[in-house]
Amino acid sequence: MSDVIIVLFIGYGIGNFATSYILGKILKKTDIRKHGSGNAGATNALRVFGIKLAAATFVIDALKGVLAVIIGNSILGPLGGLIGGVSAVIGHNWPVVLKFKGGKGIASTIGVVATINYQIALVCVIIGLIIVVKTRYVSLGSIIAISLLPILSVIMIKPFDLNFFVFSLVLTAMAIFRHRSNIRRLINGNELKLGQKAL
Structure with a gap:
């Protein structure tokens, strides 16, 4: 229990490493939460700061997920990787350092899943990119x-892995919850x- x-x-x-907020403050002297959609994530970083800073944000946020899985796995085995990964996404979405107002967790989720099962992550990324290209809705x-x-x-996982299935349900639920305002729009x-620029 202590290891968990x-x-x-x-x-x-x-x-809790708030990438877009930190990079925005250091490089642009700007609080990303006060611009665009107000979200501290890669998509709003693209809208507010441009492609370079957005790309850096995405990569670092994904690496947060990678690191959390690796550390969790080293402490507690495969289940620890799942727990560490989910915890990292929770920390990204609801960081105490930003008064629990973070990003939406997509880049971190991709990093987490890619570390555990890169084939599934690759399929998700390809399909997601196709939809973005076709509709222009990130x-x-x-x-x-x-x-x-x-x-x-x-x-794709045989035999059926209950732990990964539950883990994937949790990640999906968090992503949908964090995108609830986007869904309404x-x-x-x-x-x-x-x-498009936010008004």
Whole structure:
């Protein structure tokens, strides 16, 4: 039990590294939370700061997930990797350092899943990118890509891995919850497309 708590705290701590906020403050002297959608994530970094800083944000956020899984796995084995990964995404989405107002966890989730099963991560990323290219809605591509995790875990992992399946359900639930405002805007037809500026 003590090892589980250690992994939870380490994962959450790693997730608390608020990449877009830190890079924005250091390089642009700007608080990303006060611009664009107000979200401290890679998509808003693209909207507010441009492609270079957004790409750096995405990569670092993904690496947070990678690191959390590796550390969790080293402490507690495969289950520790799952716990560490989920904890990192929770830390990214609800960081105590930003008063629990973080990003939406897509890059970190991709990093987590890629470390555990890169084939599933690759399928999700490809499908997500296709949707973004076709529709120009980053949120739609993100939601669908992560929502495929439980389905792909059943199809691609043999024999069935209950731990990974539950883990994928948790990641999907968090992604959908964090995108609930985007879902409402998609339904209402006023979601911003890639390249559009927030008013």
